[in-house]
Amino acid sequence: MCASMKWNACFLAYSVRAISADRSSSISRRSICVKHSVLFKAVYPWAGQDRLSIAPTLSVRKGPVIFANPSEIRPAVEFALRKAQEKAYLRAHPGEIMGHLAFGHPFLDGNGRTIVTLFSALAQRAGFSVDWSATDKDAYLDALTKEIDAPSRGHLDSYLGQFIREPIAHEELAAQIIKAPGIDGRKPAGDENEVVGNVDAPEVKAQYEAMLLKRGKKN
Numbered sequence: 001m002c003a004s005m006k007w008n009a010c011f012l013a014y015s016v017r018a019i020s021a022d023r024s025s026s027i028s029r030r031s032i033c034v035k036h037s038v039l040f041k042a043v044y045p046w047a048g049q050d051r052l053s054i055a056p057t058l059s060v061r062k063g064p065v066i067f068a069n070p071s072e073i074r075p076a077v078e079f080a081l082r083k084a085q086e087k088a089y090l091r092a093h094p095g096e097i098m099g100h101l102a103f104g105h106p107f108l109d110g111n112g113r114t115i116v117t118l119f120s121a122l123a124q125r126a127g128f129s130v131d132w133s134a135t136d137k138d139a140y141l142d143a144l145t146k147e148i149d150a151p152s153r154g155h156l157d158s159y160l161g162q163f164i165r166e167p168i169a170h171e172e173l174a175a176q177i178i179k180a181p182g183i184d185g186r187k188p189a190g191d192e193n194e195v196v197g198n199v200d201a202p203e204v205k206a207q208y209e210a211m212l213l214k215r216g217k218k219n
Contacts, residue, residue: 026085027122029077036107036114043110050074050106059196059204060105065148066211067105069199076104087126094123094130094164095156099147103215108193116180120173129176131163137181149214 037048046054052070060067068076080100084090090097101115116132123129143159168176197204 027081027118027125029074029081031121032077032101032106032114032118035117036110039113039117040110044108046108047110051108055108057198057200059199059208060108060193061196062193063145065145066196066208068103069208071199073104073106076100077106080104081122084122084126090122090126091128091164093152093157094119094160095143095147095154095158096152097122098160099144099151099156102144103148103151112180113177116177120177124167124170124173127167129165129168129173130160131165132176132181133179134163135160135181140181151215 033048033050040047050070050073051058051060052073056070059069077100080097083093083100084097098115098119101119102111105111107114120130140159143156147153147156196207199205199208
């Protein structure tokens with residue numbers, strides 16, 4: 001078996017466990033930590049702990065996107081999960097929910113796989129699925145970046161709306177998830193998070209405040 005096939009088999013196995021983990025009636029912020037722990041406990045000693053717990057003073061970005069400050073991770077995730085409990089809203093606005101989760105960027109690494117796993121579980125409960133195999137990585141990431149920059153304006157809703165399908169069997173979810181763009185577990189060069197600096201540093205604060213204004217928020 002080639003290295004790629006071994007990797008996919010391993011990722012699939014952990015995805016199955018992550019989907020099955022914490023199948024309580026209401027998905028909470030704890031759920032995302034549990035799923036991250038299942039997916040990455042063999043890789044990171046801090047798996048399942050968010051950035052507020054292990055890097056509370058660091059601002060993080062990827063490319064042009066600056067993510068939520070550590071103190072704002074939990075409010076961002078909890079807001080997304082509250083909205084996602086409304087099944088009709090989630091089906092109508094899947095990209096908006098994904099965007100808020102992505103802006104929260106709860107962990108130092110492994111956010112994409114964890115968020116897609118969580119979102120797929122939410123979608124299943126709301127009576128639909130996303131055909132990730134039909135999506136394009138570059139188009140998806142472009143729509144996601146626009147959604148983070150300008151939330152709730154339909155950027156990612158419009159893109160994901162093309163791939164909404166009927167729900168699939170629970171046991172098939174993991175195989176569907178690993179088809180999501182860019183989360184097969186193999187990270188290309190240049191795809192790493194970048195530490196911007198201490199959240200209290202003047203230049204870092206200025207960048208973050210500019211990003212919040214761009215998102216339509218006020219301090």
